[in-house]
Amino acid sequence: QLFCQMCVCFVSAQLLYASYLSSGAQMSVGLSEEDRRAVLLRLSPPFEDLFDRAEEHALRVLLEPWTLLLEKLRDYKHTGSIRLCVVHQEHRTAAAPAEGSRAPGLWAKVPREFRGVRLDSLLRNRMELQHFLSFLEENSASLELQCWLDVEQLKKSDGALLEERNTSIKDKYLSSNFLFGPDSPATEEQQMRMCGGWQRLQYESVSLSVLTELQSLLHSRLETRWLPLFLSSSQFIRRQQQKYFLLLISVLVSAPKKPISQVSGGLMSSSQESVALRRALLNPVTRLQFQKFLSVCDDLLENDLLFWLEVQRFKDLCHSRCDDVTLQRKVSIIISCFISSCVPPALQIHVPPDAAQRVVSQQGVLGPYVFRETQACVFDELLKHWPDFVALRSAVGENETKQHKNHRCSSKYHLLCPLKTDMV
CATH class of the missing domain: 1.10.167.10 (Regulator of G-protein Signalling 4, domain 2)
Incomplete structure (x- = not known):
């Protein structure tokens, strides 16, 4: 049993050294050559204090972002402001949308933290997509998003399923209740250009190009009209506020009773004290x-x-x-x-x-x-x-x-x- 324990410790130590400390390691923590050599010389047999120098180095590197995190939580607690950098990054895409494509009056009401949110990123977030659909239902606009989603599903279909979904979309959306209705996402000119009007659709099938153009119109309308209203709603803001707060609490759960301003709380301080005591001894x-x-x-x-x-x-x-x-x-x-x-x-x-x-x-x-x-x-x-x-x-x-x-x-x-x- 003791021999097995020694083998496990030795293999684990070799793996840690190769992964984080050796020269050219893909996940190198940037330990100095002197400290790296000191670890290497004591690699066999490996003891629990083998990586003390690497741990101390890692703690010094982590101290700055840890302090910034505590400052964010302190600001959040004292001012009640919403700092949603994490959520913001989840929703952002590489390029900002063109200002001309947005309704200035609606987007002006959106909190600054969310003005980079795009419809495409929202559609990839299952939880927020459900909330967005519920928001549209409350405003009698759910057919716009449902139509977009159904066309997206049709693009992934073939054979009998493709024909079935094509017919379903034609009956449900390309009618006087939606595309040719009073609140249509397309103007009369766009309707005629796409499919020649509602009468013509009674005798012809709907091509994929028509549905793709309809999707584009729906995307534009959702992003310019409904998305800013959704992002400025109190329900959305409250959810993001709670998400960010829970994220910070999960990081600080190791020291829930410590004052926020004390960097000496939690895992960071216990590790620092352990390293300091070993050095002192x-x-x-x-x-x-x-x-x-x-x-x-x-x-x-x-x-x-x-x-x-x-x-x-x-x-x-x-x-x-x-x-x-x-x-x-x-x-x-x-x-x-x-x-x-x-x-x-x-x-x-x-x-x-x-x-x-x-x-x-x-x-x-x-x-x-x-x-x-x-x-x-x-x-x-x-x-x-x-x-x-x-x-x-x-x-x-x-x-x-x-x-x-x-x-x-x-x-x-x-x-x-x-x-x-x-x-x-």
Whole structure:
């Protein structure tokens, strides 16, 4: 089972490296050559911190669009304005429609966000197409859209089905109830040019060219008369408003209770804090400060930090290709100090007893992942106290500046004063 786990981890790490970090990767995240080489050298065996540098780089890249997204949501909450860039892009096409083809009075009432919406894009959106059809029914104009859709279906037909749909369209639309009626989409001149008038249609079939020209007239009328009325309706605006709001909420669902203005909420902050803590634990000055901070809180917390460091050294040994005897000795020492200690309590770190028992039972099966679960547990415990430490260190720095370093700190502050603040 352990061998299978190692194989899966190795293959996954190779795939991630080849897909996002290697030179020439199609989905490259743009990691620097130095960091890319550092990842490559530690690719076998791969540990959970293998891609820390790549993760930190990705977070820096994502921070700017994440901040912009939060600003949009804050603007939406404070002003109630509709910012529908996403919806706008769904409906836009490459070229803007000619201004002369539009009715200026009707389009002037359409919110600016929707003036790029085209009929063709609306017809490809099944949900909005149904809403548009309902809107036309309410205004006794649904036959215009239905006729356009039926002709579109006829173009995709052949054989008996083509003849059947042709007859259906002729009976339903090319009559005094629609094409030759008082509210026809075609002028009398256009009617005569297309099919020679209603009387002639009684004796002749309808050609595809006639139906195509009728479609063009319907398209123009729908886009110039009914589309702007639909886009300026309160129902359409409300739907797009809700869609955009739900989109933002889905992105921010990881931190629903955080204030909008705080970029430190959600997945972004937790990832940043994880990366910052790992860097701090590998920085001698910051690590010593954090260790002293933890020792005041709880003795086992200091042990958690020391255990994490020893496991990192064990992982470095695995990468150095040292002999199995040395690796086994290191495993035994770590277990005897932190997991099965002769000094009460036997378990000297914050890990579940069952996880500790699994390490003890597997210590004879030598492998690079023997401490993987327990190291993750203590890291999570350390991460809980990291924000308090950062806040304390910041307060100490401000205090030293104000007092010109003449005031001796007390309590926990005293633990940090002898060392200069080292920003992670």
